[in-house]
Each structure stands twice: as C-alpha cells, then as structure tokens.
Amino acid sequence: MKQIDNFIDGAYVGGSRRFDKRSPLNNHIIASVAEAGRSEVDAAVQAARAALAGPWGKLAVNERVDLLYGVANEINRRFDEFLEAECADTGKPMSLARHIDIPRGAANFKVFADTVKNVASECFEMSTPDGHGAINYAIRRPVGVVAVVCPWNLPLLLMTWKVGPALACGNTVVVKPSEETPQTATLLGEVMNAVGVPNGVYNVVHGFGPDSAGEFLTTHPGVNAITFTGETRTGAAIMKAAAEGARPVSLEMGGKNAAIVFADCDFDAAVEGTLRSCFANCGQVCLGTERVYVERPIFDKFVAALKKGAESMKLGAPADPTTGLGPLISREHQDKVLSYYAKARAEGATIVTGGGVPDMPGDLADGCWVQPTIWTGLSDEASVCREEVFGPCCHVAPFDSEEEVIRRANDNVYGLATAIWTTDLARAHRVAGRVEVGIAWVNSWFLRDLRTPFGGAKQSGIGREGGVHSLEFYTELKNICIKL
Numbered sequence: 191m192k193q194i195d196n197f198i199d200g201a202y203v204g205g206s207r208r209f210d211k212r213s214p215l216n217n218h219i220i221a222s223v224a225e226a227g228r229s230e231v232d233a234a235v236q237a238a239r240a241a242l243a244g245p246w247g248k249l250a251v252n253e254r255v256d257l258l259y260g261v262a263n264e265i266n267r268r269f270d271e272f273l274e275a276e277c278a279d280t281g282k283p284m285s286l287a288r289h290i291d292i293p294r295g296a297a298n299f300k301v302f303a304d305t306v307k308n309v310a311s312e313c314f315e316m317s318t319p320d321g322h323g324a325i326n327y328a329i330r331r332p333v334g335v336v337a338v339v340c341p342w343n344l345p346l347l348l349m350t351w352k353v354g355p356a357l358a359c360g361n362t363v364v365v366k367p368s369e370e371t372p373q374t375a376t377l378l379g380e381v382m383n384a385v386g387v388p389n390g391v392y393n394v395v396h397g398f399g400p401d402s403a404g405e406f407l408t409t410h411p412g413v414n415a416i417t418f419t420g421e422t423r424t425g426a427a428i429m430k431a432a433a434e435g436a437r438p439v440s441l442e443m444g445g446k447n448a449a450i451v452f453a454d455c456d457f458d459a460a461v462e463g464t465l466r467s468c469f470a471n472c473g474q475v476c477l478g479t480e481r482v483y484v485e486r487p488i489f490d491k492f493v494a495a496l497k498k499g500a501e502s503m504k505l506g507a508p509a510d511p512t513t514g515l516g517p518l519i520s521r522e523h524q525d526k527v528l529s530y531y532a533k534a535r536a537e538g539a540t541i542v543t544g545g546g547v548p549d550m551p552g553d554l555a556d557g558c559w560v561q562p563t564i565w566t567g568l569s570d571e572a573s574v575c576r577e578e579v580f581g582p583c584c585h586v587a588p589f590d591s592e593e594e595v596i597r598r599a600n601d602n603v604y605g606l607a608t609a610i611w612t613t614d615l616a617r618a619h620r621v622a623g624r625v626e627v628g629i630a631w632v633n634s635w636f637l638r639d640l641r642t643p644f645g646g647a648k649q650s651g652i653g654r655e656g657g658v659h660s661l662e663f664y665t666e667l668k669n670i671c672i673k674l
C-alpha cells in the first residue's frame with residue numbers, strides 16, 4: 191500500500207496520525223496518508239515564511255519564470271505518473287484526465303509564468319503647485335505565504351490553478367489537498383525538488399477540514415492570504431477564519447448552473463455540449479449543468495436525445511478506453527447524491543433515465559457508482575432544481591420566452607456559469623449579458639482561455655482568478671510617488 195506523507199521544507203515527513211485513502215472504484219484501501227497536526231502545519235507555514243526571506247525571495251522575475259517552465263516540463267515528462275495517481279484517487283476515466291486534468295496541471299504554470307513576464311505596471315504623471323510635478327508608478331510585491339485549500343473533483347488542475355500564479359508572483363504556498371485526493375499534490379513536491387525550486391516554497395499538509403489540517407492552516411497567523419475552491423458553506427467558514435488578521439480570501443464555490451437551449455440552436459451541438467456539461471467527471475464539476483431549460487418546440491426531441499446520449503455512456507474503470515463515466519469520489523458523496531435521487535422521486539419527478547445504482551461487475555460492485563440520471567416534470571422549487579447535487583444528473587424543463595428563461599435561470603442563490611445554445615447572435619449577447627453568473631458560455635461549455643477572469647457571482651464566489659486577474663489577489667500593488 192502507498193504511504194503518502196506531508197511535504198514540508200523540501201522533505202517528506204509524517205504526521206500526528208494517519209488516515210486511509212480508499213479507491214472510489216471498489217472501496218479498497220489504496221494508501222495510508224499522514225495527517226498533519228498543528229505542529230506539522232506550523233512547520234509548513236514557518237518553512238514557507240523562511241523561504242520568502244531566502245533565495246526564492248531574491249530571484250528576478252525571469253529566474254522564477256524559468257523555474258515554473260521547468261515545473262511544467264517536469265509534469266509533462268512524468269505525465270503517466272500523474273495520470274495514474276489522479277485516476278487512482280478519483281476513479282475518473284484516463285481518457286478525461288489525459289486531456290484535461292494533467293495537461294492543465296502543466297499549463298497552469300506556463301500561463302502564469304508568461305503573465306508575470308509580460309504584465310506592465312501603471313504610471314501617472316501629475317502636476318504639483320511648485321510646477322515641478324511628480325510621477326506615480328505602481329509595483330507588485332508578493333502577498334507572502336498563501337494557504338491553498340483544494341477540493342477533490344479536479345485535484346491537480348484546481349490546485350495548480352492557484353499554486354501557478356501564487357509562485358509566479360513570488361509567494362510561497364502551503365497546500366491542503368482534499369483528504370480524498372492526496373496523491374498528485376504530493377507528487378508535485380518531487381517535481382519542485384527536481385527542478386530546483388528552493389525548499390519551503392511549496393509545502394503540502396494532508397488532513398481534513400475542521401479540527402484538522404484545513405482549520406489549522408486557515409487559522410494560522412503566519413498565513414497572509416487564503417485561496418479556496420469547494421463548497422459554499424466551507425468557503426464561509428474560511429472567510430470567518432480569515433477575518434482574524436483581516437486576511438484576503440479568494441473563494442470559488444458551488445453552483446447550480448443552468449443550460450438554456452433555444453429552438454434555433456444547432457441541435458446536435460447543443461445535445462453533445464449539454465451531455466458533457468451534465469455528465470463529464472460524473473457531474474462533479476462546479477461549472478456543470480444541473481438545470482436544463484429547453485424552448486418548448488424542441489423540448490420532447492431534446493429530452494429524447496439527452497436520454498439516448500446518457501444511456502450510451504459506459505460506466506467503468508479508468509484504464510478502459512471505452513469508459514465514459516467513473517464512480518463518484520466516495521461512499522459519503524454517493525450517499526449524498528442518492529439522497530437527491532430519492533428526493534426527486536419523492537417530489538414527483540418523471541425519471542427519464544437512471545435514478546439508482548448500476549450493476550457493476552466483480553469488485554466494482556462495491557464502488558461508489560450511480561447511474562447518469564435525467565428528470566423532468568418538477569417545479570423550479572424542487573430540491574434537485576435548487577440545491578447543488580454535484581452528481582451526474584439534471585432536470586430538464588420547457589420554457590416559452592427569453593424573458594421567462596432568464597428570470598428562472600437567475601432565480602437561485604448561486605451564480606457560477608451558464609451555457610446558452612442559440613444561433614441568434616443578438617439573442618446570445620442579450621442573454622449572456624443578463625444571466626447573473628461569472629462565466630457565460632455561448633454554444634460551448636468549459637472552453638477555457640486561462641487569461642480570462644474566472645469565478646462566481648452571488649454565493650458562487652468572491653474574486654476572480656485567471657490571467658492578470660490572479661495578480662490582483664496574489665500581489666500587493668504598491669504606488670510609489672516621486673516628487674520631481
């Protein structure tokens with residue numbers, strides 16, 4: 191069985207106790223993970239503070255950029271190890287992780303290396319009463335030690351989405367991966383050492399949230415800023431922790447995203463895109479669609495096409511190239527998703543397909559599987575139409591007008607993403623402009639340009655990351671005013 195340790199000051203170290211990591215495929219224990227107690231978290235934060243004052247803090251931007259390019263290249267060189275580790279922890283199909291998770295792990299370092307290399311700073315000349323004038327210019331400095339608290343759905347992708355810009359800006363980090371997915375963050379420690387990132391710049395502490403590494407890290411006074419992706423309730427707890435010391439937070443949280451399908455859409459593209467947005471990564475993507483609104487003239491045809499698509503998805507093990515869908519992350523999450531399947535039944539949903547646990551062969555029968563599920567017939571007030579399920583499921587409802595569908599799409603506490611399917615360009619602009627979200631896709635889903643602002647409106651988030659927007663969080667902008 192694998193032994194997974196904390197990574198502190200460039201070395202692998204144990205913890206106060208250990209916990210088991212189980213495979214979502216069959217619930218077998220696959221690793222023993224060292225849980226960081228207060229002392230390990232403290233050591234990680236101290237190492238990160240010391241590294242700020244060491245050689246890392248003295249590097250020129252181009253030297254940091256070279257190191258980050260080195261990290262990206264080393265991830266690519268060890269691509270298969272990262273792939274194995276990510277798929278072992280999550281059970282996700284290798285075909286998915288090969289195209290999304292691992293390449294994005296490398297890209298997240300390159301993109302932010304390029305950003306800091308190319309970003310200019312602002313300068314304002316001003317007049318003064320003595321006629322000599324003054325010049326203001328702004329420079330960026332790292333915020334210091336950044337705590338990076340991560341979820342389990344896209345572990346390497348989401349962790350490096352924060353570590354990449356944090357390091358590019360000259361900070362040091364202490365990462366708390368999800369207890370469900372400890373492997374790739376740990377492997378990244380080897381990469382950091384191999385390419386010569388100084389000790390203490392990248393640290394990893396394993397464990398849980400409350401009364402464990404998550405809480406110890408986010409309440410640690412040596413942490414200067416906290417960035418988090420995960421559930422909205424957890425984000426709120428982290429905000430409270432950050433209030434002590436008035437530390438900045440960047441929060442990317444839950445969603446209850448709508449897809450809006452107009453009758454004039456490219457039908458096949460809308461079906462294919464909606465299937466992906468509902469079911470990719472077994473529905474465990476914060477940007478995923480769980481509410482589908484379809485204009486009435488194509489409603490029946492669209493539901494039939496979605497049903498056909500969902501029923502053609504093969505559930506299976508990661509390495510099988512025919513696998514379209516893996517299991518959910520854990521027994522606990524399977525129970526949560528199945529409780530929503532039961533609620534939908536109890537609230538009177540028509541089950542178009544799915545709604546239960548599939549028969550899986552051999553020891554996969556003990557895994558955390560659920561069927562891809564489509565419902566119709568519920569009101570917008572039903573639990574599965576209001577609350578984030580985070581599973582492979584959606585409710586499909588008809589609509590009759592643009593005004594109506596915008597109102598219904600916006601009638602939710604979350605505001606992360608919307609996918610709009612139409613061939614009417616003017617309508618696309620109108621609807622995209624009015625949906626209350628951080629990201630609106632037209633005729634696509636999860637099409638990501640890493641230079642663009644990324645984050646959620648309403649209870650889906652605070653702040654934006656991506657491109658220069660990440661610099662707003664990971665640097666202190668300082669104005670220098672020179673009187674001439």
Ligand SMILES: NC(=O)C1=CN([C@@H]2O[C@H](COP(=O)(O)OP(=O)(O)OC[C@H]3O[C@@H](n4cnc5c(N)ncnc54)[C@H](O)[C@@H]3O)[C@@H](O)[C@H]2O)C=CC1
Nearest residue numbers: 340341367368398399404405420421424427443444476580
């Ligand atoms: N990207 C997203 O929007 C995600 C949403 N979720 C949703 O959240 C639900 C619960 O999943 P979890 O992994 O338990 O999400 P979570 O939000 O509880 O956990 C995310 C991370 O925060 C840490 N954490 C938890 N409580 C903490 C605290 N008080 N202080 C500091 N760190 C803390 C966890 O250990 C983990 O590393 C899922 O069922 C799903 O609905 C889960 C993962 C990602």
Ligand SMILES: O=C(O)/C=C/C=C(\O)C(=O)O
Nearest residue numbers: 343351419475476477638
């Ligand atoms: O592309 C990204 O940077 C992020 C994608 C997905 C999430 O943030 C999520 O599922 O939490």
